Amino acid sequence: MPLSSPSQPNNTGSIKLSFHGANQAVTGSCHLLEAGGLRIVVDCGLHQGGRDADERNAAPFGFDPSSVDVLVLTHAHLDHCGRLPLLVKRGFKGRIVCTEATRELARLVLLDAAHLQEEEAQYQQRKLQRRGENRDAPVLYSVVDALRSFDCFAPGLAYGEAHALNNSVSVTLHNAGHILGAASAEFQIQTEQGARRILLSGDIGPQHPALLLPPKPPGQCDVVVMETTYGDRLHRPLQPSIDELYQVIEETWHRGGNVVIPTFALERAQELLNVLRMGVEQHNIPRGMQIFLDSPMAISATEIFKRYADQFCEPVQAMLTRGEDPFSWSGVHNLRESSQSQALNQIKSGAIILAGAGMCNGGRVRHHLRHNLWRPACAVVFVGFAAQGTLARRIIDGARTVHLFGEEIPVAAQVHTINGFSAHADQADLLTWHAATGKPMDTVLVHGESAAMNALAERLPNTTVHRPEQGDELRI
Numbered sequence: 001m002p003l004s005s006p007s008q009p010n011n012t013g014s015i016k017l018s019f020h021g022a023n024q025a026v027t028g029s030c031h032l033l034e035a036g037g038l039r040i041v042v043d044c045g046l047h048q049g050g051r052d053a054d055e056r057n058a059a060p061f062g063f064d065p066s067s068v069d070v071l072v073l074t075h076a077h078l079d080h081c082g083r084l085p086l087l088v089k090r091g092f093k094g095r096i097v098c099t100e101a102t103r104e105l106a107r108l109v110l111l112d113a114a115h116l117q118e119e120e121a122q123y124q125q126r127k128l129q130r131r132g133e134n135r136d137a138p139v140l141y142s143v144v145d146a147l148r149s150f151d152c153f154a155p156g157l158a159y160g161e162a163h164a165l166n167n168s169v170s171v172t173l174h175n176a177g178h179i180l181g182a183a184s185a186e187f188q189i190q191t192e193q194g195a196r197r198i199l200l201s202g203d204i205g206p207q208h209p210a211l212l213l214p215p216k217p218p219g220q221c222d223v224v225v226m227e228t229t230y231g232d233r234l235h236r237p238l239q240p241s242i243d244e245l246y247q248v249i250e251e252t253w254h255r256g257g258n259v260v261i262p263t264f265a266l267e268r269a270q271e272l273l274n275v276l277r278m279g280v281e282q283h284n285i286p287r288g289m290q291i292f293l294d295s296p297m298a299i300s301a302t303e304i305f306k307r308y309a310d311q312f313c314e315p316v317q318a319m320l321t322r323g324e325d326p327f328s329w330s331g332v333h334n335l336r337e338s339s340q341s342q343a344l345n346q347i348k349s350g351a352i353i354l355a356g357a358g359m360c361n362g363g364r365v366r367h368h369l370r371h372n373l374w375r376p377a378c379a380v381v382f383v384g385f386a387a388q389g390t391l392a393r394r395i396i397d398g399a400r401t402v403h404l405f406g407e408e409i410p411v412a413a414q415v416h417t418i419n420g421f422s423a424h425a426d427q428a429d430l431l432t433w434h435a436a437t438g439k440p441m442d443t444v445l446v447h448g449e450s451a452a453m454n455a456l457a458e459r460l461p462n463t464t465v466h467r468p469e470q471g472d473e474l475r476i
């Protein structure tokens with residue numbers, strides 16, 4: 001089926017997919033499916049990174065938000081849900097369909113994002129005033145817009161439960177194994193030519209995740225739209241990464257320093273807490289080490305995680321079912337107040353500090369870097385993706401000094417990058433996932449840089465591969 005540039009509105013009876021974000025890129029996911037008289041958007045994420053991200057976020061969606069009937073949200077990461085309040089602000093009045101865990105996590109993520117948007121607008125406003133300009137700085141969306149978007153959420157769907165959107169279209173969410181609540185969305189569409197099954201992957205987790213159950217896509221599909229973030233590489237296995245983390249902690253303990261781990265609040269923080277708990281139980285981490293979760297968002301997310309015992313791998317599931325807490329024990333301190341975070345500055349040794357943001361482009365971790373990065377006894381451990389241009393990337397790439405709060409801070413701490421903790425499938429995992437979807441006639445690659453996409457495309461046999469540009473359409 002040919003991929004084409006935008007054309008006329010869709011006739012009822014045919015099926016059309018069009019692509020409005022995360023095309024040849026990894027952020028801003030947004031796809032429009034027109035079928036059975038419905039206009040269905042899958043994901044509405046924020047563009048992140050790059051100089052023009054603000055501009056792209058504020059640009060028109062490529063479709064009329066008021067004409068959209070249903071939004072299916074695959075998971076609560078900001079690059080998949082972050083423009084939902086903007087969609088509502090611009091006229092969307094339909095319902096939002098996702099799993100219950102995604103609904104809860106998206107609430108947390110969107111309130112935080114709206115709060116940051118408001119702060120940024122206030123900062124820009126002060127700049128305008130200093131220049132003597134008497135006009136409002138634009139805000140992408142406010143906390144009120146985020147609250148309005150929560151009114152659109154339908155009750156959460158369970159994995160595997162078919163949900164009728166009208167007489168001819170239904171959607172079923174399948175575990176994507178990426179973060180808690182993450183789903184691939186399967187649409188079953190009745191047409192004059194018979195039933196069609198179209199699957200949009202969302203983000204796909206690894207086959208051997210640290211905390212969750214592995215992805216479980218449905219069987220035979222006609223068309224698959226899939227992410228390709230790591231389509232060109234293989235991850236290091238998880239266990240050597242865990243062992244390396246324990247070793248870094250032990251060495252830092254003996255040197256008399258602290259371990260700072262820049263941490264994403266969703267999934268990575270909970271994975272690390274679980275790994276650290278196992279390390280303490282198995283005597284791989286010195287008992288005296290104190291662990292500080294210095295992130296209000298990660299603390300709230302962890303509370304949500306504990307409500308979904310059945311979504312975790314067996315040992316964690318068993319603990320939660322017994323009423324035990326895999327994410328907290330006597331050595332863990334949850335710091336919500338900023339005064340508690342500041343008090344950490346006095347601790348010179350024996351602390352493991354988990355703080356956001358994961359890429360160090362904001363958040364409390366910058367304060368901990370200021371107090372620990374210059375000390376040779378300390379260690380900074382990166383366990384997540386670090387985009388070009390972020391502070392995390394500069395440190396990983398070997399910067400000798402960095403600027404923090406107007407000061408030049410020498411990088412004297414031990415810097416480690418441990419790569420085995422990915423929440424994304426690698427190339428082998430993506431191929432396994434794709435093989436489980438049968439032999440789809442068409443496979444559309446999204447959510448990846450072109451090198452990753454091309455490498456994966458070469459390994460997908462017996463399917464027509466598409467790599468859409470922004471605004472392209474596929475008729476089915």
Ligand SMILES: [Zn+2]
Nearest residue numbers: 075077178203
């Ligand atoms: Zn994601």
